[in-house]
Amino acid sequence: MAKKPLNIGLVGYGFMGRTHSNGYKRAPDFFPELEYTPVLKAVCGRNEEKTKDFAAKWGYESYETDWKALVARDDIDAIDICTPNNTHNEIAIAAAKAGKMVLCEKPIARTTAEGAEMVTAVEEAGVANTVWYNYRRIPAVSLAKKLIDEGRLGRIFHYRSNFLQDWTINADLPQGGEALWRLDAEAAGSGVTGDLLAHCIDTAMWLNGGIVDVSAMTETFIKERMHQLTGKMEKVTIDDACVFHCHFANGSLGLFESTRYARGHKALYTLEINGEHGSIRWDLHDLNHLEYFDHRDDSLVRGWHKVHVSDGDMPYMDHWWVPGLSIGYEHSFVHQVADFLKSLEDGTVCEPSFKTALETAKVCDAVLESAAERKWVDIA
Amino acid sequence: MAKKPLNIGLVGYGFMGRTHSNGYKRAPDFFPELEYTPVLKAVCGRNEEKTKDFAAKWGYESYETDWKALVARDDIDAIDICTPNNTHNEIAIAAAKAGKMVLCEKPIARTTAEGAEMVTAVEEAGVANTVWYNYRRIPAVSLAKKLIDEGRLGRIFHYRSNFLQDWTINADLPQGGEALWRLDAEAAGSGVTGDLLAHCIDTAMWLNGGIVDVSAMTETFIKERMHQLTGKMEKVTIDDACVFHCHFANGSLGLFESTRYARGHKALYTLEINGEHGSIRWDLHDLNHLEYFDHRDDSLVRGWHKVHVSDGDMPYMDHWWVPGLSIGYEHSFVHQVADFLKSLEDGTVCEPSFKTALETAKVCDAVLESAAERKWVDIA
Amino acid sequence: MAKKPLNIGLVGYGFMGRTHSNGYKRAPDFFPELEYTPVLKAVCGRNEEKTKDFAAKWGYESYETDWKALVARDDIDAIDICTPNNTHNEIAIAAAKAGKMVLCEKPIARTTAEGAEMVTAVEEAGVANTVWYNYRRIPAVSLAKKLIDEGRLGRIFHYRSNFLQDWTINADLPQGGEALWRLDAEAAGSGVTGDLLAHCIDTAMWLNGGIVDVSAMTETFIKERMHQLTGKMEKVTIDDACVFHCHFANGSLGLFESTRYARGHKALYTLEINGEHGSIRWDLHDLNHLEYFDHRDDSLVRGWHKVHVSDGDMPYMDHWWVPGLSIGYEHSFVHQVADFLKSLEDGTVCEPSFKTALETAKVCDAVLESAAERKWVDIA
């Protein structure tokens, strides 16, 4: 069976540029049934030397230093945006107008307003689109979705989720520039809210439905940092930490926290959901396990099941190795590529679409407003 | 060395009556150096048969059916209050006025107002007093206090604590009466806030200092339950779940949650504190372990230390067995008895005193007000 | 209901003297339904001052300095032997001949030969007898027994058990004398084999039936230590470490290891049993949990159940607190006292009887012979 090529134009060659590139290269090996095959047509970055080097390392056929040139190329089918959040809006809209499919790294944009324009653009253009909320596609998380959708937990009472890191505690760490734009609200939109809580919120709404109102608190522990663009000490504009509680539309209570000041936690994304019949929990540091509790178990042996999500009947796992053998973080991106390609075959939407991802942006905006105003904020 | 007797008059023979009685009986065996020895002089309860039976089982020399009679007895040194929260105020004040020492089960009372009167009473009477926030005296928790006080964590950024249970999910469970007064706000003051979060708050303020403001959300999932006193379906008046975030006086952020609707968690009291140099966490289901992270560890072996708190140099543990051998929940009460007896020897205060416990009541009241009013509330 | 007194005469006031004494004092409080009540009549030790002090601390009515005098007393119903292993034989036989019940700390004796004489003595005298293999009565271990007896695991393939400690690694630690007789084969009979593996073997045979042959290896890492009785460096005569594999009568394979040279393990007694349908594992450092795996679980949620053994339907737990609240090491002795008292009421045997405990001695002897001879040894 001859494969259909899908010509990829990647914008940005940072951390996410690597995870996406790896996704494109691995998907055909492990999902050989797919009709489409990604072709690494071009990568684009402002620094020519680094862009060229990235193209050579990853096997991109060509490179560009102006994303507008990339978008204008006829030999590109899909634009994948891996640049800082402040560029998502402009690139995505231009790509959509040029009739390209658009894959955008999360969060969709800095704000709901920016994101809404992007939704309009892709919908008017009628182009395939998706946002890389990759954690949905960790097999254990996909399994959680399946178990919840089967109704195993019954009525839901609680959802709680954390994303804890500790990499910005040192006050000597600067902000801004290519490496540290996530510490600059101008580039990132916000701090942990858009970077980390956005993941928690996307998964939460996927698993547990919409959020109706929020009450939040944010904090910036280090008030000033050297800015890499100005070379001067500048006010830190992002939220270092954010916690919020909320109501879901189904009546359950949500509790979310993220920080980059939790010593001992490198990237501890955790989630737990409690229902009338059972509960589920998961954490990213041990990502192949899902914990599951079922009150209907015989009382003498009732306890949390620690499920090693590696058997062939688990989501995605028939494509990998054998029971007991772990996969890692990067595989979530391979899965998203595979699902995106499959959606093209099937003519379906690869979730989260821009439209779906906009809902997360709305919650993030409400969280930031709530924290700023010290009041509850309803989600429109 | 002849021991000095301390004649105890216990009010209430329920769950807490048992834990306290066990504490009085075990303390002399394991803390033989103490000058005072508790004597189980009398137990008091309204139901004569049950009270008499309890006295026989636990070895109380006598019993009473009216607490006023107990308070009036000359042969009682200390009144220990294990009755529902709505009785704490009256009994404690009467006991203090009668010149008795007062030990009161937590929370101090239903409200700050009730508690404040009790503080005044014991202070005016000049009698020894303490509130049974027993979890301070789990050796692992006491060790956490020691490590924090030594400054090992540095500047504190985060404190988070949960108390999760699942025993009231069944809608057929009634409310009220002797066994289920904790589900009736008239008797208990509140639901999980006063029953469970009060523990979390007491420990938190002991470890991390005062709380300055709170923003909370409560929920009552089951709206009506059969009331055991009226025999009718009645509105449920307690909070089934409560979450709040807050600021501590030291600038750190707090996040607290409690519920009786978290399937799979029987009595999961957890706490975690994150500082600039390190972090500590603990949970009640595995109470002999303390987890500790120190960023100053050599980077190749840096990770959470899982410390089995059973060696002789750990708090209280020189009184028990040998390294590796666990103790349990009930030992926290034995330790509180021992510390109370020691405080009498030394003329010091056995913390938490009524005055200290009132601070927890203030936070609880603020939490309930914040939830009711949907706004931030400052702690006076 | 008037209680029947059971007058206890305790021989030895060391670590085990404390655990047994605590058992006698706690059992009536928590098992009030028992017909018999232990009375701490007398404690016996060679050092008068220490014995008198122990009697005062624990509330023994009297003391003796010669165990023969104790055995001769008319007011003693049961002799409890907590002295070094080399004294078990003589005391137990004398006690039985005097018509006393005999409770003996494990192992029954230094050798099978010594133990066999003791079995004969108690059987000829017709007196109640038991050996304190207390770990059977950790609720999680008792639950394992129940689950296995119900046939939940099906045909058994494997049993493995470790007892790892690290307290003798320091070469400066002396041997012998009152505190360190466990390091002297003359007093103890053997090293880790009789002290620690004996526990593993007793539990194993209780759960999985008899052992038919063994192949073992022992090691003494520190060859000489200062002897506290001679004041000189003397050859170390005990086994510091012992491992063996074996066949059980049911066709399953056994694997056992014990050492006092495993850094990081204070008293890590672990056991695991694998059957055709399921598996069970447990460890002493987290003694309230039992882990259970059932292959018949739905494959999507199949995993080890972590059961917190604290609910009222779990073995012994209806006598303690409420779900989620842990008990500790010492409770296993309280349970053995309660079961012994119950056996007197019922006229049944309190297992392990001397006869049962002799089977463990046989395995220990075979293990030591196998290691010495470097060959397989059949159990008679």
Added chain:
Amino acid sequence: MAKKPLNIGLVGYGFMGRTHSNGYKRAPDFFPELEYTPVLKAVCGRNEEKTKDFAAKWGYESYETDWKALVARDDIDAIDICTPNNTHNEIAIAAAKAGKMVLCEKPIARTTAEGAEMVTAVEEAGVANTVWYNYRRIPAVSLAKKLIDEGRLGRIFHYRSNFLQDWTINADLPQGGEALWRLDAEAAGSGVTGDLLAHCIDTAMWLNGGIVDVSAMTETFIKERMHQLTGKMEKVTIDDACVFHCHFANGSLGLFESTRYARGHKALYTLEINGEHGSIRWDLHDLNHLEYFDHRDDSLVRGWHKVHVSDGDMPYMDHWWVPGLSIGYEHSFVHQVADFLKSLEDGTVCEPSFKTALETAKVCDAVLESAAERKWVDIA
């Protein structure tokens, strides 16, 4: 920098054919500094359709159906053997004689005798060679090696290692043929000994040095299974389970166990090493963590460190993502490819060489002999 191609000829397209192919394709992306780049020149298998299909899926340029033809090709630099164990000897020797580098899946062969011929062949031919004991290159295991080599543990007392699976418990599972040759001793040489314990032994000798003698026990629980080649019930010739204890040359004791009858364990490879100052343990189900205990830690915080091996200063991890993000099983093969390519650059040996892997074969043979003869066997 132009890359030097290394033309790979792969023999076998099963499970290991996939892991190796993935290794060749991933290594250049994540180790771009390497001078050599693998080129997937040809794959060889007896079934033409399957071989052709595999070549298409993985991007091999060509395929062969006779390994002798592959070995004869001038455009192949290295032969990678992924076929059943009974073919390793012949293919490896032919490849060496043809001047090809040889990479051989473990174990080196069915027996020491077969393996010794292979060592001779590659040494006489002077060709680069390695055996795929991939678990050495899990970063956490490589870190263990580094910590031990730095002397952090001091004198070693114990090494214990298990490899537990449960996939052959069903008596209806057949043996033999392409999919189940591991259950047929003619093809595999032995059962769990060569398949699973060989991994444990390779890692053990790498970490802790040579083994001098062994005492073993094996068992075959299911005596007969349908053979896929004959279609008849045939005697099962492999060992279903194997345990052995041993002495290492450094005086420490070893204890090893493997089985495919341990319900609940899919691929639970565990190892633990105990030294005078500290201990290390690891397990494959949670492969990104290493647990480390250091007795020199301050006693109040002394406990097992749970190290998430994901930081850039950990072995191999500077080539992957960021701290906290996990990698998986397959990465160990990518690392072995990278190290093999580097060894070509440097003119060094990529361990384990055939010669080193022969030492593992010797231990396996001794284990099987010991079990068969029920006696201790010295390693030559």
